[in-house]
Amino acid sequence: MLNISNIYRNACVSTYIAQQVRFKTKIHWAKLKKKTGPKYKALNHFDEFYGSVFGNKWQPMREALLRRSKYVAVVNNYGDTEKTMDELTNRGAHCLKKLISVQQEYHKQYDKTPPEVKTEQQSPRIEAFMERQRTEEISNIYPNADNIPEKLDIGGEEENFLKKKKEPVAYQNRTLEESIAEAKIDESRIIDPSLGITSESLYQFLPATKLKGMDDWVPESQHYSYFSKDNDFPLVIEPEAELNYPEHLKVYTYEMDSESTSFPEPKRSQTGVYNYYPMDCGSVLAVLALGLNPGDRVLDLCSAPGGKALVALQTLLPDVIICNDVSISRSNRTQKIFRDYLIDFETSNKWRERVILKRVDGRNFVDDHGFDKVLVDVPCTTDRHSVNEDENNMFRPDRIKERLRIPEMQSQLLVNALKLAKVGGTVVYSTCSLSPIQNDGVVHMALKYAFETHGLVAAVKDLTIPMVGFSSTLVLGSDSARPKYGQLVTPSIGANFGPSYIAKLVRVR
Secondary structure (H helix, E strand, C coil): CCCHHHHHHHHHHHHHHHHHHHCCCCCCHHHHCCCCCHHHHHHHHHHHHHHHHHHHHHHHHHHHHCCCCCCEEEECCCCCHHHHHHHHHHCCCEEHHHHHHHHHHHHHHCCCCCCCCCCCCHHHHHHHHHHHHHHHHHHHHCCCCCCCCCCCCCCCHHHHHHHHHHCHHHHCCCCHHHHHHHCCCCHHHCCCHHHCCCCHHHHHCCCHHHHCCHHHCCCHHHHHCCCCCCCCCCCEEEECCCCCCCCCCCEEECCCCCCCCCCCCCCECCCCCECEEEECHHHHHHHHHCCCCCCCEEEECCCCCCHHHHHHHHCCCCCEEEEECCCHHHHHHHHHHHHHHCCCCCCCHHHHHHEEEECCCHHHCCCCCCEEEEEEECCCCCHHHHCCCCCCCCCCHHHHHHHHCHHHHHHHHHHHHHHHEEEEEEEEEEECCCCCHHHHHHHHHHHHHHHHHHCCCEEEEECCCHHHHHCCCCCECCHHHCCCCCEEECCCCCCCCCCEEEEEEEECC
16 A cells, blocks of 8 residues: 655655756856857957957956946036035045146156057058958868868959859849859869769868858858058148146046945935035046147037036037937937936026037938037947847857947948038047047048048047046057057946047148
8 A cells, every 4th residue: 555645755855866966056047058148259259359458467457347347426516516615525435636736747847758659559460360250261262171261251253253142133124144154163162973972072162151151141250351550641640738627628537446446326416406426437538538628619429328428518618519320229318317417407498509419320420510519429349238238249150240330330430520620620439438440440440531532631539648647547559459549448347447449649731
């Protein structure tokens, strides 16, 4: 006779043992699944690319990227300004303008070594990485084939082939015999039956699964091809002596390696607006690079979410600032920030005349008057977001094509920014990426294209000298991490700002 109680007890014991085995690592089984999300793909990609470009400097950057980022506090001139400054000072924060002044005086008195000359140490590393990318693409498209092309160029024969696939109309009026008569036979792929080659090996000569859908395919190497060293256009690089720090811009930060790293949440002032705006110091640097003057007409070409435009307004210098962004949702964020930080933003005629919001593709933005200053903070791979968040990640499988075409879009935006600037006007190009392709590469290609297509010439302003004032606040790229055209704010444990790239251009023709 069966003992039901014994069976039940044995089943419970077996279940308990199974649970102990399942949870013996003290990590939930779901977390033991292979990490294949977008943020892990981004990190793996950066390990391969940035590891090749930056060498041993990449690991400290990587560690900082995965930690909580650091912010500065931009005091709102339309709130309780003096009270806010006192509160931030009591928390141990320092005025950024004073820190810059102290560091500049120190370097004048004690540091007699000239600023490092920028070199192109990255170029051989990037070229080697590009070559590996091309080799891998070719091996994937032509596996085990004898007739492997030296270079995979979608803009060449492959593109012509794909265009013929897309446009079969021209062949509809021809008979089969006429088409065969005009066809050219690729004799290199004729197989002698006496060789005894099996049908399976024929797939090596026509990888149909690879060809399917290639009309919408973008090679990885095309992304890196935007990094060029050809100087067949007027390239002028001039040293900038100093940055003009606006009198009314009040930014507070903690010194490098300070135990205090974060500010409390902003709170409402007596005027109803927030008392300060937290943002990355690299973003403030981009606004400082504009060199704003009283009465300037300013364009923020890719404005959303509006932080840099808000900083520009806090200088009390621009006469008019146009904030443009093609995205409706992101433009709504800009409006919200202005409502939160500018008194009576939606009801005051003063703001309607001074701040103009537009929603146009920045590549097609036109203006008849020209601008004194243009800020083009382009969409990029947003490196810090990419390695920490899966949502809206540029490394999602459905955004591969978009990611690979980022340098093309960035270059088009910068070219249009140069067109919109007045002669003598300033254009500041910025990203939140460490990629030399999206940074120096895009600046180079844009300068070249602007000259060849529109006859525009712009001088690159080297900000190395004025940047010494930020040495106690943030870390700038040096040696292998030093760009040729701009400044690179690199993440570090002691000053976890960035990544931010800032290049200053002045249109001279």
